Amino acid sequence: KAGVTQTPRYLIKTRGQQVTLSCSPISGHRSVSWYQQTPGQGLQFLFEYFSETQRNKGNFPGRFSGRQFSNSRSEMNVSTLELGDSALYLCASTLRGDTGELFFGEGSRLTVL
Amino acid sequence: AQSVTQPDIHITVSEGASLELRCNYSYGATPYLFWYVQSPGQGLQLLLKYFSGDTLVQGIKGFEAEFKRSQSSFNLRKPSVHWSDAAEYFCAARGGGGNKLTFGTGTQLKVEL
Numbered sequence: 001k002a003g004v005t006q007t008p009r010y011l012i013k014t015r016g017q018q019v020t021l022s023c024s025p026i027s028g029h030r031s032v033s034w035y036q037q038t039p040g041q042g043l044q045f046l047f048e049y050f051s052e053t054q055r056n057k058g059n060f061p062g063r064f065s066g067r068q069f070s071n072s073r074s075e076m077n078v079s080t081l082e083l084g085d086s087a088l089y090l091c092a093s094t095l096r097g098d099t100g101e102l103f104f105g106e107g108s109r110l111t112v113l
Numbered sequence: 114a115q116s117v118t119q120p121d122i123h124i125t126v127s128e129g130a131s132l133e134l135r136c137n138y139s140y141g142a143t144p145y146l147f148w149y150v151q152s153p154g155q156g157l158q159l160l161l162k163y164f165s166g167d168t169l170v171q172g173i174k175g176f177e178a179e180f181k182r183s184q185s186s187f188n189l190r191k192p193s194v195h196w197s198d199a200a201e202y203f204c205a206a207r208g209g210g211g212n213k214l215t216f217g218t219g220t221q222l223k224v225e226l
Contacts, residue, residue, distance in 0.1 A: 004156070031212050043203065043216040056211040090156055092212075099164065100145045100207030100214050104156035 002026065004105035006091050012111045018079040021108045025072050025093030032074040033102060034066060037088040046089075049074055078110075086112045115140050115208050119217035126194050127225045134189040134220050136204030144208035146187040148178055151201045151219075160202075163187060174198070199224045 005024040013019050025032050033056075034046040045058040049068035066076040072093070078085055088109050092102035118137045126132055138144060145164050149157040161172025168180040178189045187204060204217040 033212055033214075035216075042218045043205075045213050045215070048211050048213060050211070056213045058213075092157075094212050098207075098211055099162075100147065100205070100212050101159060101162055102157075102212060102214065103159070104149075106154075106156045 004091055004093050004103055006089075006105035006108050008108060009106065010109045010111075012113060013081050014113050015081055015083060017081050018077060019081060019110060020075055020077045021089055021091075021110075023074045023076075023091030023093075023105060025074070025091075026095070026103055029093035029095045029103070030072055031094045031098075032068055032072065033092045033094075034074070034076050035090045035092065036060075037090055037107070038086070043090075046076065081112045083112050086110060115144075115206070115215055117204050117206050117215050117217040119202075119204055119220050121220045122218070123221045123223065125223040125225060128196050129193050132189075132191045132194045132198070132222070134202050134204075134222070136187045136189065136217060137185050138187065138204075138206050139185065140206060140208045142208070143182060144206040146178075146180065147205040147207075147214070148172065148176070148187075148189045149203045149205060149216075150174075151203065153200075157203065160189070194222075194224055196224045196226055198222060 031050045033048040048056040052068045063079045068074045088107040090107045092104045116139045148160040201219045205214040
């Protein structure tokens with residue numbers, strides 16, 4: 001059974017650009033969450049989608065957005081990139097309701113120059 | 114505010130020695146609790162979880178954790194550490210709706226041969 005797949009794995013952008021990251025959850029998983037991981041702030045929750053609806057959002061500016069498609073695949077977008085957006089962005093999916101038992105992908109490493 | 118604290122940033126143990134990683138939580142009610150492990154360049158892997166019931170939970174790779182309500186703690190233990198256990202360990206809690214997790218800052222484990 002394939003795990004959570006994130007693309008691209010690595011990318012480099014410059015300040016002011018925008019970026020879109022993609023996440024394919026484990027087959028049958030309907031909830032997808034996104035986390036930002038940085039050395040300074042650690043793991044921070046961005047948002048969660050379930051059945052194409054955002055049902056939780058972390059404390060990030062509006063430049064960070066996401067969506068989920070009918071096949072449960074999800075994308076997140078960051079507009080007007082800042083240097084501080086450099087991070088590992090992790091996607092996770094879950095099968096069994098609201099247990100918090102997450103299965104993570106390997107992440108997308110974003111570097112903003 | 115809900116929070117998860119991991120007091121130890123770095124821990125070094127000798128291979129074959131026992132291990133205990135500390136985790137404390139601050140929530141209004143007992144949250145669901147988790148331990149995740151992250152190897153360099155990888156996503157997070159779930160080691161074990163506590164929802165309710167037996168306060169000693171067993172996980173993968175020989176890890177176990179004990180929930181102590183009186184101390185608001187959920188410490189991770191392993192009787193004999195292997196060199197391959199070197200990684201970063203995160204304690205996490207789910208205290209509200211959905212699958213939003215609050216993570217501790219992580220403990221970096223180094224194993225000396």
